[in-house]
Amino acid sequence: MSAVIRAEELSRWYGIVMGLNNVSFEIEPGLTGVVGPNGAGKSTLLQIITGQLQPSSGELTVFGLRPWNNPALLRRLGYCPEGEAMPKELRPLDWLRSLALLSGIPDGDAAARGEAVLDRVKLPREHWDKRMGQYSKGMKQRVKLAQGLLHEPELLVLDEPMNGLDPMGRQEIAQTLKELASRGVSILISSHILAELEALCKNILVLNWGRILASGSQKEIRADIKDWSEELEIECDSPERLARRLFDADVLLGFDLEPAAGLLRIRVKDAAVFYEQWTSLLLQSGTTIHGIRSRSRSLQNIYEKVTM
Amino acid sequence: MTARLPTFLDALKAVWLLTWKSQWATSRLPIKLGSLLVLPALVLLTVLSPEKWTQRQNFFGNPDAQLDSFYRRLERHQIPMEATQKAGLRQIMRDEYARAQASWSEQPGQSPDARKQRLQDHLDATGTRILERAREFLDERQMAEFQTWEQRTRETTVARLSAIQTPWGRTTPFYHWLLNFYFFIILPLTCVRACGALIRDELQADTLGFLITRPVSRARLLIVKYIAQVLWLEMLLLVETLLLFATGVERQIPGLAELLPLLLGVQFLAVPAWSALGTLLGQITSRYMATALIYGAVVEMGIGRIPTNINTLSLLRHIETLLSRNGTLEGIFVWDVGGTWTAILALVLAPFIFVGAAAVLFSIVEYHASAEMQK
Numbered sequence: 001m002s003a004v005i006r007a008e009e010l011s012r013w014y015g016i017v018m019g020l021n022n023v024s025f026e027i028e029p030g031l032t033g034v035v036g037p038n039g040a041g042k043s044t045l046l047q048i049i050t051g052q053l054q055p056s057s058g059e060l061t062v063f064g065l066r067p068w069n070n071p072a073l074l075r076r077l078g079y080c081p082e083g084e085a086m087p088k089e090l091r092p093l094d095w096l097r098s099l100a101l102l103s104g105i106p107d108g109d110a111a112a113r114g115e116a117v118l119d120r121v122k123l124p125r126e127h128w129d130k131r132m133g134q135y136s137k138g139m140k141q142r143v144k145l146a147q148g149l150l151h152e153p154e155l156l157v158l159d160e161p162m163n164g165l166d167p168m169g170r171q172e173i174a175q176t177l178k179e180l181a182s183r184g185v186s187i188l189i190s191s192h193i194l195a196e197l198e199a200l201c202k203n204i205l206v207l208n209w210g211r212i213l214a215s216g217s218q219k220e221i222r223a224d225i226k227d228w229s230e231e232l233e234i235e236c237d238s239p240e241r242l243a244r245r246l247f248d249a250d251v252l253l254g255f256d257l258e259p260a261a262g263l264l265r266i267r268v269k270d271a272a273v274f275y276e277q278w279t280s281l282l283l284q285s286g287t288t289i290h291g292i293r294s295r296s297r298s299l300q301n302i303y304e305k306v307t308m
Numbered sequence: 309m310t311a312r313l314p315t316f317l318d319a320l321k322a323v324w325l326l327t328w329k330s331q332w333a334t335s336r337l338p339i340k341l342g343s344l345l346v347l348p349a350l351v352l353l354t355v356l357s358p359e360k361w362t363q364r365q366n367f368f369g370n371p372d373a374q375l376d377s378f379y380r381r382l383e384r385h386q387i388p389m390e391a392t393q394k395a396g397l398r399q400i401m402r403d404e405y406a407r408a409q410a411s412w413s414e415q416p417g418q419s420p421d422a423r424k425q426r427l428q429d430h431l432d433a434t435g436t437r438i439l440e441r442a443r444e445f446l447d448e449r450q451m452a453e454f455q456t457w458e459q460r461t462r463e464t465t466v467a468r469l470s471a472i473q474t475p476w477g478r479t480t481p482f483y484h485w486l487l488n489f490y491f492f493i494i495l496p497l498t499c500v501r502a503c504g505a506l507i508r509d510e511l512q513a514d515t516l517g518f519l520i521t522r523p524v525s526r527a528r529l530l531i532v533k534y535i536a537q538v539l540w541l542e543m544l545l546l547v548e549t550l551l552l553f554a555t556g557v558e559r560q561i562p563g564l565a566e567l568l569p570l571l572l573g574v575q576f577l578a579v580p581a582w583s584a585l586g587t588l589l590g591q592i593t594s595r596y597m598a599t600a601l602i603y604g605a606v607v608e609m610g611i612g613r614i615p616t617n618i619n620t621l622s623l624l625r626h627i628e629t630l631l632s633r634n635g636t637l638e639g640i641f642v643w644d645v646g647g648t649w650t651a652i653l654a655l656v657l658a659p660f661i662f663v664g665a666a667a668v669l670f671s672i673v674e675y676h677a678s679a680e681m682q683k
Contacts, residue, residue, distance in 0.1 A: 050521045053674055069671055071313055075523035085514035087326070089333035094325065101322035102522040104314040131333070147518060 004029050004155055004186045005049060010058035012044050012210075019044035021210035022058065027188060031181045033197030034190040036207035042190040043082055045207070046159050049188065050079040062155065075104060078153030080144045082160045082190075088133025092118060092143045095132065096150060103151035117146040122172050137164030145173065149180075156180065158189040162196050174200050230271040235291040239264035245285035251277060262290070316532070319524050324536040331540060344548055347490055348555040355482045355559045358410065368408055368431070369465055371401035378457045387449055396445040397454075400438055408434040413562075414477065414639060424470040435462045482561050483640050486552055486571075487631070492624060495545060495575070499582035500600040502541055504590030506533045507675055516675070527667035530587070534663050538583045545579060546572070563636040574630045577655040581623050584662035591669040615644065623658060626651035 003026035012019040020041045034042050047053040048060050051067035051074055060066070065073040087095060096114030105113050118128065121142040127135070132143060141164050148156055158177075162170050177187055177200065191197050197204060204221060206214040214221045236242055243255050243264055251274045253267040268274040282289065314322070331340070375398055382389055389397075412430055415423070435458055442454055507530070510516040519529060549572065556564050589596035589603070612622025619625055628643040629651040 047517075050517075052517055052520055069526050071523040071525055074521060075313060077521065079517065079521040081514070081517040083514055086518075087330055087513075087515060089330055089335060090326070094329050098322040098325045098329075099518065099522065101318050101325070102314055102519065102524060104312045104318065104523055107318070107321065151523075 032203040033201035040207040041210040078148035080148040242287040327536040500586030503583040503586035504596035581658040584659035588662040588666040
């Protein structure tokens, strides 16, 4: 499967401030999440992808084309920026009709297209006649998403689209994005909240300080970090005895005991070595296990590790 | 539905819709209408109707003040005047000065000597009428003193008025409002402000991303934004000009019918030229208004006044050249003008040059870094 977006040694700086630092990656078709804390370089990356910024060095191509000032490529892209900025004195249909014309949709179809996308993002019709300055944050997010869908792009780039949405709204937008993805639209979606993307995206790109810390499918990211310290929370009848046995076997970086609660929290040195010896060490300790929870197996935990 | 690449007209229509729908928003309407009415209101306040002008006129002098000096003269010569005599004489003077004022008009292009002779003849006729009517109220001694005084006053008035080449008459303030203030200051600054903000305002509002991610080249986007803004400005400023002329008609300013087509024609050329300058300045700097003022001082007021070919760079000079075709304006304003066709050509070419340069800049420069850094 050919990559939709390909970056090679891509850097972007603003004066002495680094936005992106020599990153290389490929993004496959489908739903891909870009995650990182504020200032990680997400918006910079998305703006280079949508032709608003130029790379300072390196190269980025989308569908094999450079995005800057490239109408032939921009016809295939949809973009939903971060923030709430919109022409507040306009009504959504007026705005969408203009943007539809600017996207190459014939005048006769532009108004109908505006209505169709507002329906798709589930903006209630009773709000269509209001000026956008009167809209709530959630309603603005929906209209912003709608304008990105006007010309049925092959790649939709969304910068923090869930901001300001209530849980129901998030679910509805996520459903809309899944529907689009099922029709073959590639979607690149950024967020600083990993949980939003974990359930939605097949692939994740983890950014911080302008660098890519991890990329690939959720499974691949977990595999990439197999060497990182694993954290386990073990519920057992004798946490002290189990801790002593594991410590003697030299597989721990550290541990915390809560004897009263029957809890042992351990940080293992090498996950692969630890799991190889785990069963025998447990038997040797003679401890009865009531439960084990991995604190490292959720993407959120991985994200926190790599971005903190 | 597969979107095609938008044509130039598609893009223009889209941006035009955005432009006028934003400008015509209810929240902005009162400010827009209010700003359109400010200048006509100022004209109404400062330009008098012929009737009021006649009442307050002092072009030929204040008859009451002049008569006071005559009364003092009689007192020095111990020739007293009755109150009825004074009232009668005052009425005659007021009537005849008002009549002289109403029947006097400046003739554009007239030589100073010819104008002085006209003034002399005009005031001689007025003086003759005053003397004839005054005999009815004055005795022989009073009349002799009055004749001497009136003759001297008349000579002083002719000398005073001859020294003023273009006297600040009733209609002159109207033309200064119309041209020196509106056409040469307000109109250019309005155009520069509106078009300098084409991209800068979008940047500030953080809405540029919605436009530059559309399948339209950056140069084309800037050009259609410029054209849409110019269309809007042409309409807005047409309304303002017509309001000013309506004010002039209300104040009975002569010669407006001949001036209106010329002024509208020149305005039609000037608006795109000033707007194009604003567009370019807006691409060069975020402080485009300050830059425009510096440009105005250096190029329009400085280089444009140098009597060599370099003054061709001044847009104002070309506009003055075209306006000088009107006789009334030529009589009021002293302009160093050039050739008519050169002026037309310069005003037609200026938008292509300025907007072309702005489009090239917009195709190269991001105009996004500062907004990005604020995030």
